[in-house]
Amino acid sequence: MSVDVTLHGVAKSFGSLPVVQPIDLDVAPGTFVSLVGPSGCGKSTLLRLVAGLEQVSAGTVTIGGASPAELRAHKRLAVVPQQPGLLPWRTVAENARLLLEVNRRHSPTRHPDPAELLDEVGLTEFLDAYPHELSGGMRQRVALVRGFSLGAPLVLMDEPFAALDEITRAEMRELLARMLDRHPATVLFVTHSMAEAAYLSDRVLVMSPRPTAVVADVAIGFPRPRRDALEDTPEFAAVCAELRHHLHGAMR
Amino acid sequence: MIRRAGTSPPPWRPVRWFAPAIGIVTFLALWEGFVRWRDIRPFVLTAPTDIVRYLGRAPGDFAEASLLTARHALVGFVVALVASIGLGALLSTSRFLERAVQPVLVLVQVAPFVAYISSIVLWLGYGDPPVHFVTAFVCVPAFTFATVAGMRSADPSSRELLASVDTPRWEVMWRLRLPSAMPSLFTTARYNTGLALIAAYLVEGSNFADAGLGAIGKRFAANNIGDGLWATVFCMVVLGTVALGLIGLFERWLLHWHASQRSLA
Ligand SMILES: Nc1ncnc2c1ncn2[C@@H]1O[C@H](COP(=O)(O)OP(=O)(O)OP(=O)(O)O)[C@@H](O)[C@H]1O
Ligand SMILES: [Mg+2]
Numbered sequence: 176m177s178v179d180v181t182l183h184g185v186a187k188s189f190g191s192l193p194v195v196q197p198i199d200l201d202v203a204p205g206t207f208v209s210l211v212g213p214s215g216c217g218k219s220t221l222l223r224l225v226a227g228l229e230q231v232s233a234g235t236v237t238i239g240g241a242s243p244a245e246l247r248a249h250k251r252l253a254v255v256p257q258q259p260g261l262l263p264w265r266t267v268a269e270n271a272r273l274l275l276e277v278n279r280r281h282s283p284t285r286h287p288d289p290a291e292l293l294d295e296v297g298l299t300e301f302l303d304a305y306p307h308e309l310s311g312g313m314r315q316r317v318a319l320v321r322g323f324s325l326g327a328p329l330v331l332m333d334e335p336f337a338a339l340d341e342i343t344r345a346e347m348r349e350l351l352a353r354m355l356d357r358h359p360a361t362v363l364f365v366t367h368s369m370a371e372a373a374y375l376s377d378r379v380l381v382m383s384p385r386p387t388a389v390v391a392d393v394a395i396g397f398p399r400p401r402r403d404a405l406e407d408t409p410e411f412a413a414v415c416a417e418l419r420h421h422l423h424g425a426m427r
Numbered sequence: 428m429i430r431r432a433g434t435s436p437p438p439w440r441p442v443r444w445f446a447p448a449i450g451i452v453t454f455l456a457l458w459e460g461f462v463r464w465r466d467i468r469p470f471v472l473t474a475p476t477d478i479v480r481y482l483g484r485a486p487g488d489f490a491e492a493s494l495l496t497a498r499h500a501l502v503g504f505v506v507a508l509v510a511s512i513g514l515g516a517l518l519s520t521s522r523f524l525e526r527a528v529q530p531v532l533v534l535v536q537v538a539p540f541v542a543y544i545s546s547i548v549l550w551l552g553y554g555d556p557p558v559h560f561v562t563a564f565v566c567v568p569a570f571t572f573a574t575v576a577g578m579r580s581a582d583p584s585s586r587e588l589l590a591s592v593d594t595p596r597w598e599v600m601w602r603l604r605l606p607s608a609m610p611s612l613f614t615t616a617r618y619n620t621g622l623a624l625i626a627a628y629l630v631e632g633s634n635f636a637d638a639g640l641g642a643i644g645k646r647f648a649a650n651n652i653g654d655g656l657w658a659t660v661f662c663m664v665v666l667g668t669v670a671l672g673l674i675g676l677f678e679r680w681l682l683h684w685h686a687s688q689r690s691l692a
Contacts, residue, residue, distance in 0.1 A: 228590055247593045254591040260584030263684040264606050277594040277602060305684050325592070 177205040177361040178239030178251075178328040180225065185234035187220055193386040194220050197234060200389065202378075204239075204328075207355065207362045209372035211418065212382025213426055218365045221387070222331050225363060226252060238329055246329065250274070250281050253327040253360075257334045259318035261306040267293065268302040271320045286326040287358055293320050295357070296350055312343040319351065323358050332364045336371070348374055349403065356400060369415040369422075374401060381421040391421035469653030478661050481654040488643070493662045496640040499555065499627040500666070503562025504619060508612075511567050515574025515608070516600055525575060536568035540626060544633045558630040558639075565626050566619045573615035577608025610685050613678045620670045624663060 180202040187195040194217040202208050210218045223229040225236055227243025238246050246252040253274070261270045271289040275282050293299060296316040306314055315335060322330055336344045348371055355362065366372050372379045373395055381391040395414060397405060405411050455475045461467070462474040469477060482489055518525040540561060551557040581604045589599050631641025640659045647655030682688050 226591055228587060247591060250592045252591060254588060256584045256587060258582070258584040260582055260588050262585060262603065262606070273602075274588070274592050277589060277598050278592050281593070307684065307686070307689070321588075 176326060176328045177359050179204045180239075180329065180361060180363070181237040182225070183235045183237070185221075185224055185231050185236055187217070187224055187229065187232045188386075195224065196386045196388040198389060200380075202361060202363070204361055205359050206377045207364065207375055209364045209366055209376040209379045210382060211366060211369065211372050211379060211422060212387060213384050213422075214367075216382050216385045217387040218382060219333050221382075222333050222363060222365060226254060226331055248281060250278065250283060250325055251327050251329065253322040253325050253330045255318055255322040255330065255332040255335045257337055259306075259314040261314055261317055263306050266303050266305055267298060267309070267317050270306065270317050271324060274321055274325055283326055287323060289320060289324045292323055292354075293317075295354065296320055312339055312347065315339060315347060316350065319347075319354065323354055323360075326358065328360055330360045330362045332362065334365050334367065337367065344368070344371070345403070351375065352401060369418045370406065370411075372418060373397075373411060373414045374405065379418055381418065381425055383425040390425040391418075393418060393421065470651060470656070471653070473654050473657035477654050478657050481658045482661065489640075489658060489662055492638060492640045492643050492659070493666060495638050496624070496627050496631060496663070497666050497670075499558045499631065499639060500562055500620075500623040500670075502559050503564075503627065504566055504616075504623040506559065506563040507566035507570055507619070507623075508616075510563070511570030512574050512605070512608075512612075514567070515571045515578060516604070518571065519575045519578040519604065520596075532568040532571055535564065540565050541629055544630050548630070548634050553635050557634050558627055561630045562623050562626040566623055569615045569619055569622075570612065573611040574608050577611040578604040580611075581607040609682060610687060613674065613682060616674050617671060620674065621667055624667055624670070628659075628663060 180200070182198050182200040184197045184199060185195065186193070186197040198221070210221065212218050220229060224231050225238075225243060227236070227247060236243050238252070243252070262273065265273065268290065271293055275286065275289070290302070293302065296319065298313065298316060298320070301309065301313065306317070309317070315338075318335065322332070336347045339347060352375060364372075364375065376395050379391075379393045379395060380389045381393065382388070383390045393414075397410070397414075458472075459474045459476060462472055473481075514528075518528055544557070544561060547561055548557045551560055578600075585603055586599070589603060594602075627639070628641035628644065631639035632645035634642075636642050637646070640662050644656055644659035647653075647659065679688060
């Protein structure tokens, strides 16, 4: 259950400030694509353009042959924001179900069971806890579950692990990889961590400073499933170095 | 929306009750002493013991009047709350509407309602209607401001999340914006409790009825019965204290998830 994503000449300006240069992009179904680039270059903006939460200034976004608006209307697009955005008055279980409960008329008929997803991320004991009773990592796991609860074929993640410490980040990365094994989707993933991008992605797009464009499109060929040990291999270090090299090139 | 209090109740701490009790007793003692020492006329200031003695002469009458005033204030308060949530929800959707209505609300808030009570009584007649009207009217501005500010404060991440599945406006209102406005509504409820009680008292005194604390207070004032007048003041203070206590309980129940309800530890 995943879709292809096509950007055709997609550009964006805020008033007179150009933020995204015309971008052409083809993402095959089920691909995990990371976006890396300097802070403020327009990565979040590009993600919001794909979701249709921001209007394009030029060009078109097509997702599985449909427009972002159609996808949103059928709840076939999931967003995992940088801030978990949990509702503090809802329990963990209720937050995990939130996207299924709102705009219910259009909820997909088949979707993963949020309770099972919570079990997969190890939160069974916290179903009735409130967000303020959780650690930052646990909150982000709830946000992840909420994102997967729709069974959406396209998942957009904007630095979902940025606020977490190094160890928790590594755990979350593992968790995300495992969830995608079980619930395949096309993913666009913004990150500042080269290791995170290299570990998770099939493709990494390196973005230039604002107004942003794709300056490098790096295929990551490590076999799946990937495991922690991958990080200690020289091949992995070489890929990270290559990404960093592209990024520095972009910033000059 | 809310099912249970997530955290266990705070431990029993005598200081929570002991400290305020000491404060009140000290205050009453100073008051009593001052009146006795300077031999102040009851109409100017009645000693607490005399107030209690006067209440004891007709406890039933004072209780009945207190209940009526409480009912008047409660009706006005609740009507204002419901109307303000509706109005605030509307205003929070449009900066233009908000700008247009805001000055009117400020006018209502700062106009001395004592001055126009008799006009309202002439308009709405005697009895309950003018009391309910003025009480609700004066509470609306603060409740509306609190609703607008609270709804606007809804977490942007959550807003974007709901937008990503095309959540209809009313559902965003109900599931996100209204709960987000609850903390500021509770803060305002405390302020409006006093306002509603005072408005009820004053209109009762001006609507030619003979029931309610305001009406009997007015009669005592006209007949120069200081003890009686101060007895109505005492009843008002009790009403206000009970009302604030109830709001505190509601807040602990409905806002258990909010940072304000957690201990400082
Ligand atoms: N709604 C908006 N109105 C005006 N300017 C905006 C708006 N949203 C973003 N921008 C501008 O667009 C640029 C790119 O912002 P964006 O948030 O997409 O960057 P980013 O690459 O995600 O940065 P970071 O890595 O720090 O999150 C910034 O200069 C920002 O000021
Ligand atoms: Mg960003």
